[in-house]
Amino acid sequence: MLRVRFAPSPTGFLHIGSARTFIFNWLYARRHGGAMILRIDDTDVERNTAQSLESIFEGLRWLDLGWDEQYRQSERLAFHRAMADAIFRKGLAYRDFTPAAGGDSEKSGAQGTWLFNPDMRELPREESDRRAAAGEPFALRFRVPRDPEREIRFTDLVYGPQAKSTADIEDFALLRSDGMPTYHLASCADDVDLRISHIVRGQDHITNTFKHVLIFEAAGADLPEFAHLPLLVAPDNTKLSKRRHGPVVSVTTYRDSGFLPHAFVNFLCLVGWSPKNDREQLSRQELIELFSFDGVHRSNAVVNFSEADPFDPKAVWLNAEAIRALDPAELSVLLLPVVRGAGFPIEPDYMARITPLVRERIRLLNDVLTVGDFFFRDELALYDVAELVPKKGDLALAGRVLEKAGETLAATEFSHDALEASLRGASQSLGIKAGQMFEPIRVAVCGRKTAPPLFSTLEVLGQSTSLRRIRQAIDKLHSPV
RNA sequence: GGCGCUAUCGUCUAACGGUUAGGACGGAGCCCUCUCAAGGCUUAAAUACGGGUUCGAUUCCCGUUAGCGCUACCA
Known part of the structure:
Protein backbone atom coordinates (compact mmCIF):
# COMPACT_ATOMS: atom_id res chain seq x y z
CA MET A 1 0.00 0.00 0.00
CA LEU A 2 1.42 3.33 -1.05
CA ARG A 3 1.37 5.83 1.78
CA VAL A 4 2.60 9.42 1.68
CA ARG A 5 2.51 12.17 4.24
CA PHE A 6 2.56 15.92 4.49
CA ALA A 7 4.19 17.01 7.74
CA PRO A 8 4.02 20.73 8.46
CA SER A 9 5.27 22.18 11.69
CA PRO A 10 2.91 24.71 13.27
CA THR A 11 5.45 27.47 13.57
CA GLY A 12 4.02 29.78 10.92
CA PHE A 13 1.25 30.26 8.37
CA LEU A 14 0.82 27.77 5.50
CA HIS A 15 3.50 28.68 3.00
CA ILE A 16 2.79 28.29 -0.73
CA GLY A 17 5.82 26.06 -1.04
CA SER A 18 4.40 23.80 1.64
CA ALA A 19 1.08 23.87 -0.13
CA ARG A 20 2.76 22.63 -3.28
CA THR A 21 4.45 19.84 -1.34
CA PHE A 22 1.06 18.88 0.04
CA ILE A 23 -0.44 18.91 -3.46
CA PHE A 24 2.28 16.75 -4.98
CA ASN A 25 1.94 14.25 -2.17
CA TRP A 26 -1.79 14.21 -2.62
CA LEU A 27 -1.54 13.82 -6.39
CA TYR A 28 0.89 10.95 -6.04
CA ALA A 29 -1.35 9.21 -3.54
CA ARG A 30 -4.44 9.63 -5.68
CA ARG A 31 -2.58 8.64 -8.82
CA HIS A 32 -1.64 5.31 -7.30
CA GLY A 33 -4.56 4.67 -5.04
CA GLY A 34 -2.52 5.30 -1.91
CA ALA A 35 -3.23 7.03 1.36
CA MET A 36 -2.54 10.69 2.10
CA ILE A 37 -1.54 11.33 5.68
CA LEU A 38 -1.44 14.68 7.41
CA ARG A 39 1.00 14.71 10.28
CA ILE A 40 1.54 17.77 12.41
CA ASP A 41 5.22 17.88 13.31
CA ASP A 42 4.95 19.77 16.55
CA THR A 43 7.94 18.64 18.55
CA ASP A 44 9.31 22.15 18.87
CA VAL A 45 7.12 23.21 21.77
CA GLU A 46 8.92 26.53 22.05
CA ARG A 47 7.88 27.73 18.63
CA ASN A 48 4.52 26.09 18.10
CA THR A 49 1.47 28.32 18.14
CA ALA A 50 -2.22 27.61 18.02
CA GLN A 51 -2.78 30.35 15.45
CA SER A 52 -0.25 28.77 13.19
CA LEU A 53 -1.94 25.41 13.45
CA GLU A 54 -5.25 27.03 12.66
CA SER A 55 -3.88 28.87 9.64
CA ILE A 56 -2.40 25.65 8.30
CA PHE A 57 -5.74 23.89 8.55
CA GLU A 58 -7.49 26.86 7.03
CA GLY A 59 -5.14 26.82 4.09
CA LEU A 60 -5.40 23.08 3.58
CA ARG A 61 -9.16 23.09 3.82
CA TRP A 62 -9.34 25.87 1.26
CA LEU A 63 -7.22 23.82 -1.14
CA ASP A 64 -10.12 21.43 -0.96
CA LEU A 65 -8.16 18.26 -1.57
CA GLY A 66 -8.56 16.50 1.74
CA TRP A 67 -6.52 13.77 3.38
CA ASP A 68 -7.12 10.29 4.72
CA GLU A 69 -5.46 10.10 8.11
CA GLN A 70 -4.30 12.66 10.60
CA TYR A 71 -1.73 12.54 13.42
CA ARG A 72 0.07 14.83 15.74
CA GLN A 73 3.64 14.08 16.73
CA SER A 74 3.26 15.45 20.22
CA GLU A 75 0.84 12.60 20.91
CA ARG A 76 3.42 10.01 19.91
CA LEU A 77 6.34 11.03 22.10
CA ALA A 78 6.52 7.73 23.93
CA PHE A 79 6.96 5.98 20.64
CA HIS A 80 9.77 8.31 19.58
CA ARG A 81 11.60 7.78 22.86
CA ALA A 82 11.26 4.06 22.51
CA MET A 83 12.99 4.20 19.16
CA ALA A 84 15.72 6.43 20.57
CA ASP A 85 16.15 3.97 23.40
CA ALA A 86 16.41 1.04 21.04
CA ILE A 87 19.10 2.81 19.05
CA PHE A 88 20.92 3.71 22.25
CA ARG A 89 20.82 0.13 23.51
CA LYS A 90 22.38 -1.05 20.27
CA GLY A 91 25.24 1.31 21.00
CA LEU A 92 24.40 3.40 17.97
CA ALA A 93 23.77 6.53 20.01
CA TYR A 94 25.42 8.09 23.04
CA ARG A 95 24.67 10.63 25.75
CA ASP A 96 26.13 14.08 25.33
CA PHE A 97 26.29 16.00 28.60
CA THR A 98 27.59 19.16 27.00
CA PRO A 99 25.28 22.01 28.00
CA ALA A 100 23.05 23.13 25.14
CA ALA A 101 24.70 25.95 23.26
CA GLY A 102 22.14 28.69 22.72
CA GLY A 103 22.20 30.62 19.49
CA ASP A 104 25.16 30.01 17.25
CA SER A 105 27.69 27.67 18.70
CA GLU A 106 31.35 27.40 17.99
CA LYS A 107 30.60 24.12 16.24
CA SER A 108 29.62 25.64 12.97
CA GLY A 109 32.59 27.88 12.46
CA ALA A 110 34.41 28.74 9.30
CA GLN A 111 36.76 25.89 10.10
CA GLY A 112 34.57 23.26 8.58
CA THR A 113 31.96 20.81 9.67
CA TRP A 114 31.74 20.00 13.33
CA LEU A 115 31.51 16.25 13.62
CA PHE A 116 31.45 15.26 17.27
CA ASN A 117 32.94 15.84 20.67
CA PRO A 118 35.29 12.88 21.36
CA ASP A 119 34.97 13.30 25.14
CA MET A 120 31.29 12.59 24.95
CA ARG A 121 31.32 10.12 22.10
CA GLU A 122 33.91 7.98 23.88
CA LEU A 123 32.61 8.50 27.41
CA PRO A 124 32.66 5.10 29.14
CA ARG A 125 29.23 3.60 29.50
CA GLU A 126 29.48 3.30 33.30
CA GLU A 127 30.26 6.98 33.68
CA SER A 128 27.52 7.91 31.24
CA ASP A 129 25.04 5.80 33.22
CA ARG A 130 26.22 7.26 36.52
CA ARG A 131 25.85 10.87 35.35
CA ALA A 132 22.47 10.16 33.82
CA ALA A 133 21.32 8.47 37.00
CA ALA A 134 22.51 11.51 38.96
CA GLY A 135 20.07 13.53 36.95
CA GLU A 136 22.57 15.40 34.81
CA PRO A 137 20.80 16.53 31.60
CA PHE A 138 22.04 15.17 28.30
CA ALA A 139 21.18 15.12 24.65
CA LEU A 140 21.22 11.80 22.85
CA ARG A 141 23.38 11.85 19.75
CA PHE A 142 23.57 9.44 16.88
CA ARG A 143 26.92 7.69 16.67
CA VAL A 144 27.70 8.24 12.99
CA PRO A 145 30.07 5.52 11.74
CA ARG A 146 33.61 6.97 11.70
CA ASP A 147 36.05 4.18 11.30
CA PRO A 148 35.92 3.28 8.59
CA GLU A 149 34.04 6.10 6.95
CA ARG A 150 31.49 5.01 4.50
CA GLU A 151 29.20 6.36 1.81
CA ILE A 152 25.56 6.69 2.67
CA ARG A 153 23.42 6.22 -0.41
CA PHE A 154 19.85 6.48 -1.56
CA THR A 155 18.16 6.98 -4.87
CA ASP A 156 15.90 9.97 -5.14
CA LEU A 157 12.90 9.70 -7.43
CA VAL A 158 13.57 13.21 -8.69
CA TYR A 159 17.29 13.77 -8.22
CA GLY A 160 18.60 10.30 -8.90
CA PRO A 161 21.38 8.49 -7.02
CA GLN A 162 22.73 10.38 -4.02
CA ALA A 163 25.79 9.68 -1.91
CA LYS A 164 27.53 11.36 0.97
CA SER A 165 30.45 10.30 3.10
CA THR A 166 29.92 9.83 6.82
CA ALA A 167 33.00 12.05 7.17
CA ASP A 168 30.68 14.91 6.28
CA ILE A 169 27.86 14.00 8.64
CA GLU A 170 28.00 15.23 12.22
CA ASP A 171 26.77 13.30 15.24
CA PHE A 172 23.31 14.84 15.13
CA ALA A 173 20.94 14.88 18.08
CA LEU A 174 18.10 12.42 18.48
CA LEU A 175 16.79 13.66 21.82
CA ARG A 176 17.14 17.08 23.34
CA SER A 177 18.26 17.50 26.89
CA ASP A 178 14.64 18.08 27.91
CA GLY A 179 13.81 14.63 26.58
CA MET A 180 11.93 15.87 23.52
CA PRO A 181 12.76 14.16 20.24
CA THR A 182 14.37 16.21 17.51
CA TYR A 183 12.84 16.50 14.08
CA HIS A 184 15.15 13.83 12.68
CA LEU A 185 14.16 11.23 15.22
CA ALA A 186 10.47 12.02 15.42
CA SER A 187 10.11 12.19 11.68
CA CYS A 188 11.83 8.88 11.04
CA ALA A 189 10.13 7.12 13.93
CA ASP A 190 6.72 8.17 12.69
CA ASP A 191 7.54 7.41 9.10
CA VAL A 192 8.37 3.89 10.17
CA ASP A 193 5.39 3.50 12.45
CA LEU A 194 2.93 4.99 9.98
CA ARG A 195 4.40 2.77 7.29
CA ILE A 196 5.13 5.71 5.00
CA SER A 197 6.26 4.27 1.69
CA HIS A 198 7.27 7.49 -0.06
CA ILE A 199 8.69 10.59 1.54
CA VAL A 200 7.94 13.54 -0.68
CA ARG A 201 9.25 16.84 0.62
CA GLY A 202 11.19 19.98 -0.22
CA GLN A 203 14.70 19.80 -1.58
CA ASP A 204 15.94 21.61 1.52
CA HIS A 205 15.71 18.20 3.19
CA ILE A 206 17.88 16.37 0.73
CA THR A 207 21.01 16.54 2.87
CA ASN A 208 19.00 15.60 5.96
CA THR A 209 18.03 12.44 4.17
CA PHE A 210 21.47 10.94 4.71
CA LYS A 211 20.93 11.26 8.45
CA HIS A 212 17.52 9.72 8.08
CA VAL A 213 18.92 6.80 6.16
CA LEU A 214 21.24 6.23 9.10
CA ILE A 215 18.31 6.30 11.53
CA PHE A 216 16.19 3.92 9.49
CA GLU A 217 19.14 1.58 9.31
CA ALA A 218 19.82 1.78 13.04
CA ALA A 219 16.18 1.07 13.77
CA GLY A 220 16.26 -1.94 11.50
CA ALA A 221 13.54 -0.48 9.29
CA ASP A 222 13.17 -0.71 5.54
CA LEU A 223 14.08 2.42 3.68
CA PRO A 224 11.14 4.29 2.17
CA GLU A 225 11.41 5.85 -1.26
CA PHE A 226 12.41 9.50 -1.38
CA ALA A 227 11.34 12.23 -3.75
CA HIS A 228 12.61 15.74 -3.18
CA LEU A 229 10.95 18.73 -4.75
CA PRO A 230 12.68 21.86 -6.06
CA LEU A 231 12.13 24.92 -3.94
CA LEU A 232 9.88 27.84 -4.73
CA VAL A 233 11.86 31.08 -4.66
CA ALA A 234 11.16 34.79 -5.01
CA PRO A 235 12.16 36.83 -8.07
CA ASP A 236 15.35 37.78 -6.23
CA ASN A 237 16.14 34.06 -6.10
CA THR A 238 15.93 33.82 -2.37
CA LYS A 239 13.73 31.47 -0.44
CA LEU A 240 10.23 32.83 0.00
CA SER A 241 9.81 34.37 3.40
CA LYS A 242 7.09 36.44 4.93
CA ARG A 243 9.61 38.83 6.38
CA ARG A 244 11.25 39.60 3.05
CA HIS A 245 8.43 39.05 0.60
CA GLY A 246 5.27 39.78 2.49
CA PRO A 247 1.88 38.10 2.45
CA VAL A 248 2.27 36.62 -1.06
CA VAL A 249 3.96 33.64 0.51
CA SER A 250 0.90 32.69 2.51
CA VAL A 251 -1.85 30.52 1.07
CA THR A 252 -4.58 32.45 2.84
CA THR A 253 -3.58 35.59 0.96
CA TYR A 254 -4.57 33.90 -2.27
CA ARG A 255 -7.84 32.80 -0.78
CA ASP A 256 -8.56 36.28 0.54
CA SER A 257 -7.76 37.89 -2.78
CA GLY A 258 -10.26 35.86 -4.68
CA PHE A 259 -8.36 32.98 -6.16
CA LEU A 260 -10.33 29.86 -6.92
CA PRO A 261 -8.77 26.93 -5.09
CA HIS A 262 -8.57 24.82 -8.18
CA ALA A 263 -6.87 27.53 -10.23
CA PHE A 264 -4.38 28.03 -7.43
CA VAL A 265 -3.65 24.32 -7.24
CA ASN A 266 -3.29 24.25 -11.01
CA PHE A 267 -0.77 27.08 -10.84
CA LEU A 268 1.29 25.49 -8.09
CA CYS A 269 1.45 22.24 -10.04
CA LEU A 270 2.92 24.05 -13.01
CA VAL A 271 5.75 25.49 -10.94
CA GLY A 272 8.44 22.82 -10.82
CA TRP A 273 6.52 20.19 -12.70
CA SER A 274 5.41 19.70 -16.26
CA PRO A 275 2.93 17.27 -17.80
CA LYS A 276 5.14 17.53 -20.92
CA ASN A 277 2.25 17.83 -23.29
CA ASP A 278 2.01 21.62 -23.54
CA ARG A 279 -1.20 21.61 -21.58
CA GLU A 280 -1.52 24.13 -18.81
CA GLN A 281 -5.13 24.27 -17.78
CA LEU A 282 -5.64 20.96 -16.09
CA SER A 283 -8.60 19.67 -14.15
CA ARG A 284 -8.03 17.90 -10.87
CA GLN A 285 -8.67 14.58 -12.58
CA GLU A 286 -6.19 15.34 -15.35
CA LEU A 287 -3.62 16.39 -12.79
CA ILE A 288 -4.03 13.07 -11.02
CA GLU A 289 -3.71 11.09 -14.23
CA LEU A 290 -0.71 13.02 -15.48
CA PHE A 291 1.30 13.40 -12.29
CA SER A 292 4.65 11.70 -12.13
CA PHE A 293 8.02 12.45 -10.55
CA ASP A 294 9.56 12.18 -14.02
CA GLY A 295 8.04 15.53 -14.79
CA VAL A 296 9.39 17.21 -11.69
CA HIS A 297 12.19 19.66 -12.31
CA ARG A 298 15.41 19.75 -10.34
CA SER A 299 16.05 23.47 -10.21
CA ASN A 300 14.34 26.07 -8.06
CA ALA A 301 11.35 27.81 -9.58
CA VAL A 302 10.60 31.50 -9.31
CA VAL A 303 7.18 32.69 -8.26
CA ASN A 304 7.09 35.84 -10.31
CA PHE A 305 5.46 38.50 -8.20
CA SER A 306 6.44 42.16 -7.88
CA GLU A 307 5.44 45.28 -5.99
CA ALA A 308 3.35 46.33 -8.97
CA ASP A 309 1.75 42.93 -9.31
CA PRO A 310 1.58 40.98 -6.06
CA PHE A 311 0.71 37.70 -7.77
CA ASP A 312 2.41 35.70 -10.46
CA PRO A 313 0.78 36.74 -13.77
CA LYS A 314 0.32 33.13 -14.72
CA ALA A 315 -1.56 32.39 -11.53
CA VAL A 316 -3.79 35.36 -12.24
CA TRP A 317 -4.37 34.27 -15.82
CA LEU A 318 -5.17 30.73 -14.76
CA ASN A 319 -7.63 32.14 -12.26
CA ALA A 320 -9.26 34.39 -14.86
CA GLU A 321 -9.63 31.40 -17.14
CA ALA A 322 -11.16 29.37 -14.33
CA ILE A 323 -13.59 32.15 -13.54
CA ARG A 324 -14.67 32.37 -17.16
CA ALA A 325 -15.10 28.64 -17.28
CA LEU A 326 -17.53 28.82 -14.39
CA ASP A 327 -21.23 28.76 -15.00
CA PRO A 328 -22.57 32.30 -14.35
CA ALA A 329 -24.89 30.95 -11.67
CA GLU A 330 -22.00 29.30 -9.84
CA LEU A 331 -19.86 32.39 -10.18
CA SER A 332 -22.63 34.57 -8.86
CA VAL A 333 -22.77 32.48 -5.70
CA LEU A 334 -19.04 33.01 -5.18
CA LEU A 335 -19.21 36.71 -5.89
CA LEU A 336 -22.08 37.50 -3.54
CA PRO A 337 -20.13 37.06 -0.29
CA VAL A 338 -17.25 39.08 -1.69
CA VAL A 339 -19.55 42.01 -2.43
CA ARG A 340 -21.44 41.70 0.82
CA GLY A 341 -18.20 41.36 2.70
CA ALA A 342 -17.19 44.74 1.31
CA GLY A 343 -20.26 46.27 2.88
CA PHE A 344 -22.78 46.24 0.04
CA PRO A 345 -25.97 44.46 1.15
CA ILE A 346 -27.12 43.36 -2.28
CA GLU A 347 -29.58 40.61 -3.13
CA PRO A 348 -28.66 37.32 -4.84
CA ASP A 349 -30.96 38.12 -7.76
CA TYR A 350 -29.22 41.39 -8.41
CA MET A 351 -25.81 39.72 -8.18
CA ALA A 352 -26.96 37.13 -10.68
CA ARG A 353 -27.81 39.85 -13.17
CA ILE A 354 -24.48 41.61 -12.69
CA THR A 355 -22.37 38.48 -12.93
CA PRO A 356 -22.52 37.99 -16.72
CA LEU A 357 -21.32 41.57 -17.14
CA VAL A 358 -18.26 41.23 -14.94
CA ARG A 359 -17.38 37.62 -15.64
CA GLU A 360 -14.99 38.31 -18.50
CA ARG A 361 -13.51 41.33 -16.80
CA ILE A 362 -12.36 40.01 -13.45
CA ARG A 363 -9.23 37.99 -12.87
CA LEU A 364 -9.73 37.53 -9.17
CA LEU A 365 -13.08 37.33 -7.42
CA ASN A 366 -12.25 40.51 -5.55
CA ASP A 367 -11.92 42.41 -8.81
CA VAL A 368 -15.71 42.52 -8.82
CA LEU A 369 -15.43 45.29 -6.27
CA THR A 370 -13.56 47.59 -8.63
CA VAL A 371 -15.00 46.40 -11.92
CA GLY A 372 -18.59 46.54 -10.77
CA ASP A 373 -18.56 49.13 -8.01
CA PHE A 374 -21.16 51.34 -9.73
CA PHE A 375 -23.61 48.48 -9.51
CA PHE A 376 -23.29 48.37 -5.74
CA ARG A 377 -22.92 51.88 -4.48
CA ASP A 378 -25.74 54.40 -4.39
CA GLU A 379 -23.50 57.36 -5.02
CA LEU A 380 -20.85 57.08 -7.68
CA ALA A 381 -17.24 57.61 -6.75
CA LEU A 382 -16.13 61.11 -7.67
CA TYR A 383 -15.04 61.59 -11.24
CA ASP A 384 -13.73 64.54 -13.20
C1' G B 1 34.82 27.44 5.18
C1' G B 2 32.87 22.09 4.38
C1' C B 3 29.24 19.08 1.97
C1' G B 4 25.19 18.67 -1.38
C1' C B 5 21.94 20.35 -5.38
C1' U B 6 21.03 23.25 -9.78
C1' A B 7 21.78 26.13 -14.58
C1' U B 8 16.86 26.69 -22.01
C1' C B 9 13.27 33.39 -23.82
C1' G B 10 11.65 38.41 -18.34
C1' U B 11 8.80 34.06 -15.80
C1' C B 12 6.86 28.76 -15.92
C1' U B 13 8.52 25.06 -19.14
C1' A B 14 9.19 21.28 -23.95
C1' A B 15 13.02 19.14 -26.75
C1' C B 16 15.87 12.56 -22.78
C1' G B 17 22.81 13.21 -29.55
C1' G B 18 20.47 15.30 -35.38
C1' U B 19 14.33 20.54 -34.53
C1' U B 20 14.13 26.88 -38.47
C1' A B 21 15.31 25.16 -30.02
C1' G B 22 8.44 24.26 -29.33
C1' G B 23 4.36 25.99 -25.96
C1' A B 24 2.26 29.20 -22.17
C1' C B 25 2.08 33.76 -19.26
C1' G B 26 3.64 38.59 -19.65
C1' G B 27 5.26 42.53 -23.61
C1' A B 28 4.56 44.84 -28.57
C1' G B 29 1.48 45.35 -33.05
C1' C B 30 -2.93 44.44 -35.97
C1' C B 31 -8.15 42.80 -36.38
C1' C B 32 -12.97 42.74 -34.01
C1' U B 33 -15.68 46.65 -31.40
C1' C B 34 -20.14 51.63 -27.94
C1' U B 35 -15.29 51.96 -23.89
C1' C B 36 -12.95 47.92 -21.23
C1' A B 37 -12.54 42.96 -21.45
C1' A B 38 -12.86 38.38 -24.07
C1' G B 39 -11.56 36.34 -28.85
C1' G B 40 -8.49 35.97 -33.54
C1' C B 41 -3.82 36.93 -36.09
C1' U B 42 1.33 38.61 -36.10
C1' U B 43 5.85 39.65 -33.56
C1' A B 44 10.33 40.38 -30.27
C1' A B 45 12.68 37.24 -26.68
C1' A B 46 16.68 31.66 -24.40
C1' U B 47 20.47 26.90 -24.43
C1' A B 48 25.67 31.00 -18.26
C1' C B 49 31.13 30.49 -19.75
C1' G B 50 35.41 27.35 -21.19
C1' G B 51 37.19 22.73 -22.45
C1' G B 52 36.49 17.77 -23.99
C1' U B 53 33.67 12.97 -26.15
C1' U B 54 31.22 12.53 -30.97
C1' C B 55 30.31 12.77 -37.94
C1' G B 56 27.05 15.85 -34.88
C1' A B 57 25.83 18.56 -28.75
C1' U B 58 20.58 22.24 -25.13
C1' U B 59 21.23 17.00 -24.34
C1' C B 60 27.07 13.02 -22.12
C1' C B 61 31.96 14.17 -19.17
C1' C B 62 35.34 17.83 -16.73
C1' G B 63 36.34 22.71 -15.07
C1' U B 64 34.82 27.87 -14.14
C1' U B 65 31.08 31.11 -12.66
C1' A B 66 26.52 32.02 -10.40
C1' G B 67 22.35 30.70 -7.42
C1' C B 68 20.15 27.73 -3.77
C1' G B 69 20.18 24.26 0.35
C1' C B 70 22.31 21.83 4.70
C1' U B 71 26.15 22.54 8.14
C1' A B 72 20.99 23.77 15.68
C1' C B 73 19.50 19.99 21.71
C1' C B 74 14.46 24.42 14.33
C1' A B 75 11.59 21.81 11.17
Missing part, protein backbone atom coordinates in the same frame (compact mmCIF):
# COMPACT_ATOMS: atom_id res chain seq x y z
CA VAL A 385 -16.23 66.49 -15.31
CA ALA A 386 -13.80 66.28 -18.20
CA GLU A 387 -14.45 62.56 -18.30
CA LEU A 388 -17.91 63.32 -19.62
CA VAL A 389 -16.56 64.91 -22.77
CA PRO A 390 -16.84 62.55 -25.74
CA LYS A 391 -14.13 62.05 -28.31
CA LYS A 392 -13.77 65.06 -30.62
CA GLY A 393 -16.27 66.94 -28.50
CA ASP A 394 -16.41 69.50 -25.73
CA LEU A 395 -18.36 70.20 -22.55
CA ALA A 396 -21.20 71.69 -24.55
CA LEU A 397 -21.59 68.52 -26.58
CA ALA A 398 -21.50 66.46 -23.41
CA GLY A 399 -24.36 68.56 -22.14
CA ARG A 400 -26.42 68.10 -25.27
CA VAL A 401 -25.78 64.37 -25.28
CA LEU A 402 -26.81 63.95 -21.67
CA GLU A 403 -29.95 66.05 -22.04
CA LYS A 404 -30.91 64.01 -25.08
CA ALA A 405 -30.05 60.78 -23.25
CA GLY A 406 -32.24 61.83 -20.35
CA GLU A 407 -35.22 62.39 -22.64
CA THR A 408 -34.60 59.25 -24.62
CA LEU A 409 -34.15 56.95 -21.65
CA ALA A 410 -37.18 58.34 -19.91
CA ALA A 411 -39.20 57.08 -22.83
CA THR A 412 -37.47 53.80 -23.47
CA GLU A 413 -38.13 50.31 -22.27
CA PHE A 414 -35.06 49.17 -20.29
CA SER A 415 -34.10 46.12 -22.28
CA HIS A 416 -30.88 45.68 -24.16
CA ASP A 417 -32.29 45.86 -27.67
CA ALA A 418 -34.71 48.69 -27.04
CA LEU A 419 -31.96 50.69 -25.37
CA GLU A 420 -29.60 50.14 -28.24
CA ALA A 421 -32.21 51.14 -30.82
CA SER A 422 -33.28 54.32 -29.12
CA LEU A 423 -29.78 55.42 -28.15
CA ARG A 424 -28.46 54.87 -31.65
CA GLY A 425 -31.47 56.75 -32.94
CA ALA A 426 -30.73 59.57 -30.55
CA SER A 427 -27.17 59.85 -31.77
CA GLN A 428 -28.42 60.14 -35.31
CA SER A 429 -30.86 62.88 -34.53
CA LEU A 430 -28.00 64.70 -32.80
CA GLY A 431 -25.87 64.17 -35.87
CA ILE A 432 -23.03 62.55 -33.95
CA LYS A 433 -21.38 59.15 -33.96
CA ALA A 434 -22.85 56.45 -31.79
CA GLY A 435 -19.62 56.28 -29.80
CA GLN A 436 -19.82 59.97 -28.99
CA MET A 437 -23.32 59.40 -27.70
CA PHE A 438 -22.40 56.41 -25.56
CA GLU A 439 -19.31 57.84 -23.93
CA PRO A 440 -20.89 60.56 -21.80
CA ILE A 441 -23.69 58.23 -20.79
CA ARG A 442 -21.23 55.56 -19.74
CA VAL A 443 -19.29 57.97 -17.58
CA ALA A 444 -22.49 59.41 -16.15
CA VAL A 445 -23.82 56.03 -15.02
CA CYS A 446 -20.56 54.19 -14.29
CA GLY A 447 -18.36 57.03 -13.18
CA ARG A 448 -15.56 56.11 -15.52
CA LYS A 449 -14.71 55.52 -19.14
CA THR A 450 -14.07 51.80 -19.04
CA ALA A 451 -16.97 49.63 -18.08
CA PRO A 452 -19.04 46.69 -19.27
CA PRO A 453 -21.13 47.12 -22.43
CA LEU A 454 -23.48 50.06 -22.05
CA PHE A 455 -26.91 48.67 -22.92
CA SER A 456 -26.62 45.68 -20.64
CA THR A 457 -25.29 47.92 -17.91
CA LEU A 458 -28.24 50.28 -18.20
CA GLU A 459 -30.60 47.35 -18.27
CA VAL A 460 -29.21 45.99 -14.99
CA LEU A 461 -28.96 49.40 -13.35
CA GLY A 462 -32.56 50.16 -14.23
CA GLN A 463 -34.32 53.28 -15.36
CA SER A 464 -34.51 55.30 -12.18
CA THR A 465 -30.87 54.90 -11.21
CA SER A 466 -29.74 55.57 -14.74
CA LEU A 467 -31.81 58.71 -15.08
CA ARG A 468 -30.77 59.95 -11.68
CA ARG A 469 -27.08 59.56 -12.50
CA ILE A 470 -27.50 61.31 -15.83
CA ARG A 471 -29.27 64.14 -14.04
CA GLN A 472 -26.39 64.37 -11.58
CA ALA A 473 -23.91 64.44 -14.44
CA ILE A 474 -25.77 67.33 -16.02
CA ASP A 475 -25.71 69.19 -12.73
CA LYS A 476 -22.04 68.52 -12.49
CA LEU A 477 -21.57 70.00 -15.93
CA HIS A 478 -23.33 73.18 -14.90
CA SER A 479 -21.51 73.56 -11.63
CA PRO A 480 -18.06 72.12 -12.05
CA VAL A 481 -16.42 71.55 -8.72
